Amino acid sequence: MYIPAHFAAGPDAIQDLLARPGAANLVTMTDAGLLATLLPFAFSRDVGEYGALQAHMARNNPQWSSPATGEALAVIQGPDDYISPSWYASKAAHGRVVPTWNYSTLHVYGKLTIHDDAGWLARHVRHLTGLHEGGREHPWAVEDAPDKFIAGQLRAIVGVELVITRVEAKEKLSQNRSDADAAGVAAGLRAEGREAAAAAVERVRVG
Structure with missing residues (x-):
């Protein structure tokens, strides 16, 4: 990934992207060519030297068996958004601005391990569910569904674990703009309800 020095993400930003509940596009090169699947994942620090991304996919998906x-x-x-040049203070000063x-x-590279084991999968889906349901007023748990139904669902999926060997991370969050321009970007994003993107712009200025 092309990463100019002023857009390089620091260790804290990398850990935040890894640890927050979300999804990632898993891309593998196989004899059939490139294959990709968007998968919800959980980050585990307890696997390998740098940790691992743990996920699952449908058993019928050919990516795991290729x-x-x-x-x-x-x-x-992470957060991403269109940035209007109308938010820059420098627009009024000289007009030499563009969108x-x-x-x-975050690009996470590693060795892919397949887990076709009901025990691993059961632990994984409970953990993944907890990450997303934990803050809800009435959280759903795997135990809320009938055991026979859950067993059938587990037979329909396969676990995938990307044991991390290296990462490349980039944050392009108006670091190359003046403080006044960046403040305008944050204000513009916030006015349109894009709080996460606005907060990200402010975070890198403080850092």
Whole structure:
């Protein structure tokens, strides 16, 4: 990934992208060519030197049964948004501004391991469900569904674990603009209800 020095993400930003509940595009090179699937994932620090992304996919998905050639790649996307030049203070000063796109992204490389084991899958789906249901007023739990139904659902999926070997991370969040321009971007995003993107712009200025 092309990462200019002023857009390089720091360790805290990398850990935030890894740890927050979300989904990633898993990309593998196989004898059939490139295959990709968007998968909800959970990050585990307890696997390998750098941790692992743990997910699952449908048993009918050919990606898990097509041996990956070399490293696999998971692409994690953070906040991203269109940036209007009308938000820049410098627009009024000289007008030499154009639209752009702000974003945070993490490319996670590693060795893909397949888990076709009911015990691993049961632990994984409970953990993944807890990440997303934990803050709800009436959280759903796997135990809320009949055991026979859950057993059937588990037979229909396969676990995939990307054991991390390296990461590349980029945050393009108006760091190349003046403080006044960045403040205008944050205000413009917030006015349109894009709080996460606005907060990201402010975070990198403080950092």
